[in-house]
Amino acid sequence: MVKLKSNDDKEFEVEEAAVIQSEMIKNMIEDGCATSVIPLPNIDSKTLIKVIEYLNKHINMGKAAETGEEDDLKEFDEQFVNMGWEELFDVIMAANYLNIHELMELCCQSAADRLKNKSVRAVREMLKITNDLTEEEEQEIINDAPWAFEGPEIDDTVN
Amino acid sequence: MAKKRKSTSTNPTILSQDITIEIFSRLRVKSLMRFKCLSKFYNSLVSESYLVDMHQRHSMSNHLGEIKFFVLDVEGFYSTEVKKGGKVSRCNLDFRYDDLSYANGRFIVSFDLKTENFKTITLCNALRYQWRRDYKLVELKGKLAIQKRSSKSVKLWILGDPHREDWKSYTICFPPHLKNIITYKIFSCCDCYDVTNNSWYDVTKKRWKYLKISSFSVTDWIEENIYTYVKCLFPLKKIRNVS
Incomplete structure (x- = not known):
């Protein structure tokens, strides 16, 4: 388990397999910098909860395609981006900071769809x-x- | 009289420039042309080459790894989508072309759909008066190019700047195992000798790549080519201004 701390001092435990979808945290773990709590000064707890929800759901991305759960995941993604405009921006900025490629794609596409x-x-x-x-x-x-x-x-x- | 407003070159939005580019590169051309009006920053952003480049990539591959192709059969063009799991879907397009391009040996004649004007682009000396059916007009990273295929290589002439009409020529050699396959045409540097096994040349990384399409349900209606699918050529303005 990896511990993350939001900027309003709330701690969250996330499975390593889920959290390494973040390139930034993956690099920290590989460099041995993730032994205690990882502070995330740019992310508030409300946004971090959303991000963790996404990471947990997408933990087995590769397997989903094989077992036909792909549609489930698509449905989850559609529901996931169904959030307020400001909230979406917070998630985009968090995804950018944590370097979670798929989440960034998903949210930027949603923002573009709303703006077009x-x-x-x-x-x-x-x-x-x-x-x-x-x-x-x-x-x-x-x-x-x-x-x-x-x-x-x-x-x-x-x- | 219009009032002069204070001008600033910094990004005045709540988002960083990187994120703004990420989002804007996913918009269609019509939205981008309209959003040039947002502010000075957005006016210059929409014209920036980095955004144009990203826009190209996003219009070629839909979000989350779906790839779109044009497939030609005897009836016309079809649009085909390849999704992550290798699933392929197909939809018919309600238009038909017999040939994508035509030139009279000295000029390429282009038709701008938005302004409904014909424009001409002069060919380079090497190509003049030698135009043949096996010379193809292609779109390459937003630039217009002409390609000619021989048994061992593809020769490309790329139009750098439409205003100055400077053509540069390049030769791309086939990898050894492709050299025996000479019957098929190449479009957008995408070479298709068997519809489920494709190779194409990545101009950025300068190497050949391979794509295997699995579970392709229909095979009998495919004539011979796979086309990369580009929603729009961007920027439109550059081509329009050629006289």
Whole structure:
């Protein structure tokens, strides 16, 4: 078992087989730096619980494909990313920090799916972007590809 | 009159640049072109070569390791997906091409779907007036290329910059065991001599790779080729501006 500590001082025990899906922790274990508790100063307990849930479910990825549990895993993944926007960002940042490739793929794809049909105004709000383009610059970009700004799928809501 | 806003070159979002690129490289071209309008940072990000490169990879392989191919049979093109466990699914596309490309010996004529304009790209001297049916136009890491296959190698002419029309030529030799197989064409450097055993050349790593597709359910309708499937050629603008 490997012990992980979140930035709000909560400790979690995870099986080594599960936790080594994180390249970062795998390297620490190989270098013999994981003998006691591993502190994770960038991750809060709420996010860490989600990440551990994912790691535990994906522990036998290779076996799942052989035994036909692949669909189960797909369903789990779909359910897993069904979370709030802010929460998704926290998991993405944790996955990036811990270097968990598959989790990163899954969450970034989910973020992209949520953003793809959004209007410029909605994305600015969702990503907290301050617009620093002048109106002329903005118009130039629109004139360059007016088709990108038209279409029934474009969604101005923020969620 | 438009107001001048304060300009900044730093990433003003809540996400780091790496993560932003990870997410944005999974968007389709239409979304990316629209999101150039978000801010100065995003305007330059969308044009950056690293993002373009990642976007290429993601549009070629769907997330979580699924690979898409175009397969040609006598009726037209089909799209085929290979998933992690080697399962293959197939869906029909409602269009048909007889040939992907055509050139008159001096120019490549391209048609831009978005602007509905024809453009021409001049061929390099070595290729001029020698165009034959076995010269194929291919897309290689976002660049346009022409390839010609001989029994021992593939000759490639890659168009570096469409504005300056500079073509560079490369020769890729087949590995020994492939040298006897001369009947099949190569598309996008993907060589298919048996639909379940494929070899292709990885231009980045400069070596041949092999892919075995297991449990391929239908075999009789496949004529001879497997195509790599690219959702879009990116960036569109570069090709459009060639005169």
